[in-house]
Amino acid sequence: xxxxxxxxxxxxxxxxxxxxxxxxxxxxxxxxxxxxxxxxxxxxxxxxxxxxxxxxxxxxxxxxxxxxxxxxxxxxxxxxxxxxxxxxxxx
Amino acid sequence: xxxxxxxxxxxxxxxxxxxxxxxxxxxxxxxxxxxxxxxxxxxxxxxxxxxxxxxxxxxxxxxxxxxxxxxxxxxxxxxxxxxxxxxxxxxxxxxxxxxxxxxxxxxxxxxxxxxxxxxxxxxxxxxxxx
Numbered sequence: 773x774x775x776x777x778x779x780x781x782x783x784x785x786x787x788x789x790x791x792x793x794x795x796x797x798x799x800x801x802x803x804x805x806x807x808x809x810x811x812x813x814x815x816x817x818x819x820x821x822x823x824x825x826x827x828x829x830x831x832x833x834x835x836x837x838x839x840x841x842x843x844x845x846x847x848x849x850x851x852x853x854x855x856x857x858x859x860x861x862x863x
Numbered sequence: 864x865x866x867x868x869x870x871x872x873x874x875x876x877x878x879x880x881x882x883x884x885x886x887x888x889x890x891x892x893x894x895x896x897x898x899x900x901x902x903x904x905x906x907x908x909x910x911x912x913x914x915x916x917x918x919x920x921x922x923x924x925x926x927x928x929x930x931x932x933x934x935x936x937x938x939x940x941x942x943x944x945x946x947x948x949x950x951x952x953x954x955x956x957x958x959x960x961x962x963x964x965x966x967x968x969x970x971x972x973x974x975x976x977x978x979x980x981x982x983x984x985x986x987x988x989x990x991x992x993x
Binding site for chain 1: 870872911912913915921923925949952954957958978979981982985986989990991992
């Protein structure tokens with residue numbers, strides 16, 4: 773990915789090659805979501821890594837407003853044990 | 864008065880009578896604290912994502928009510944004391960429109976709901992895509 777070209781020593785000083793990335797659209801905006809429910813385990817989980825972290829916006833393309841709503845929902849869902857804080861055993 | 868939603872995880876060792884007693888107890892506390900209950904639902908026994916007090920599962924209950932801040936404090940206090948409750952969460956119910964009919968406290972029973980279906984219905988009620 774773009775990160776790798778950045779670290780390539782040969783390319784130092786040269787202009788980095790940029791791969792054009794398709795602009796991601798916020799999934800919540802597309803669905804016209806006004807509220808993210810913490811009980812909606814399926815939806816909340818989709819925006820978490822398998823380790824239980826909240827996926828960053830740069831990966832999912834979520835807009836700032838919805839990311840804030842999502843983060844709040846994830847934290848509530850964690851509190852009532854619908855989703856994990858961390859996955860205990862990770863292979 | 865504001866609308867709130869209270870999620871409760873009850874200890875898995877509590878039997879059916881105990882669950883009914885627990886519901887009655889908290890419905891009573893809400894009613895006595897000047898609140899109005901609009902909905903009581905249960906998801907039944909579910910696996911927890913992580914153990915709470917060494918328990919791998921628990922019974923989920925959701926109380927939706929209107930009330931003041933003193934009631935929320937009191938309800939939270941009672942739930943913290945209650946040994947039969949593993950965890951509770953009281954949050955403002957942003958989805959409530961404030962005109963849901965209040966239930967008669969003496970007759971309230973928790974209705975069994977399927978978690979996914981319930982959430983889905985609510986999302987679609989708002990006119991969003993699930």
